[in-house]
Amino acid sequence: MWTHLGERIIGLLSRYNTLFLEGVGMTLLLSALTVAIGVFLGSFLAMMKMSKIYPIRWLANIYIEIIRGTPLLLQLYFFYFVIPEMIKFINFTKFSSVATALALNSAAYVAEIIRSGIQSVEKGQTEAARSLGLTKRQTMLKIVAPQAVKNILPALANEFIMVIKETSLASTFFVGDLMTSFKTIQGITYMSFEPLVIVGAIYLILTYLLSKLVAVYEGRLKASD
């Protein structure tokens, strides 16, 4: 197993480099799309969760609890097999099913990130702004949100890192992400260990680089405090 391991890995890399690259591309695309839609929907969910109107808060809570309380793989199956059956007038592709499931999943986590980011801004800030005669909206936009963003951005970057890893579950449906590249190569070559090492290393590099970026950004934030 260990003899000529390096050679075999280099061999695989050179023979299947486009496959790996396509896998990385798809993983990053899927992750970016997931987080982008997740942030958009998550903001709405966070606002719903902080709403004064009970049924709205309740709806958001139920959604978040269901998403966070069931496995992502189950949600992927649901959107892959069940939703296209239920909603016939939309033509779900493999990719759109998987992307929808991932985005809706991420939205629940992002909602919590945004909510806690906003609520971590001291109450005194809101009170000071309102006592000056600013409206609720002005207070949110000019005082609370800019301070909340400082807490939210690093947590969102971590969510992005999580999502990169979670997209590997999408390989269940062969959507062409990095984990799919592994499965394809495994099928062709009957090798498991070598392509796993390669794919694992690529995931590690992606997540490591991103977390370093976050660390640099957080350091800069601290300097401005």
Add this chain to the structure above:
Amino acid sequence: MIKTIDLKKSFGKLKVLKGITEHIKPQEVVSVIGPSGSGKSTFLRCLNLLEIPDSGQIIFEGVDITQKGIDIDNHRQKMGMVFQLFNVFPHLTVEKNITLAPVMTGKKTQIEAKEQAEELLNKVGLYDKIHEHPNRLSGGQKQRLAIVRALAMEPDVMLFDEPTSSLDPEMVGEVLQVIKDLVKSGMTTVIVTHEMGFAKDVSDRVLFMDEGIIAEQGTPQEIFGNPQNPRTKDFLSKVLY
């Protein structure tokens, strides 16, 4: 200028205000003293509706601001408030801290607001900090900034909620001096404070609050020189030593 009629407020089961009827007249300087938990801060925070009273009325400049559907933001613009914990905006420069509200509420243009901010900062000795962020200021400087931030809205009344209670002792004086100057200029002022000497010095009237009511009130001479209520006597004997 501000009248309250039978103001009541509870937090859960705890009755914090048990019916406060009070009238603060234009240009009057009123100090509110009393033991902690007596409801003095809650009373002050009710005046600009940071706390919503459970019952009772607040008449500010002839308008009952506890009515439903009132535009409270409009009335708050005329009531400046200064907090114990300063609550300056950490993400904005000193200048923006001051100009934000006048500009956002349409009271002033950016240029007018900037000129005013410079003038105010000059008055309280913070002009050289105009481009700094508040994290570069000491506690006393932050509180002076908070005061001029409120003044930039050109309020008719200023509310101070224990403005020196979280300051290091050596910074209390500089903040009290700013408030003193403000009071001398004729600003209607309500100040919740533990600085008895200061209250004695600047007030036209002192309210002693205890257990959610105004237990006694009078001129500083009356309250500090010859208190009638045994609870006032007891409180003062503990804080004046």
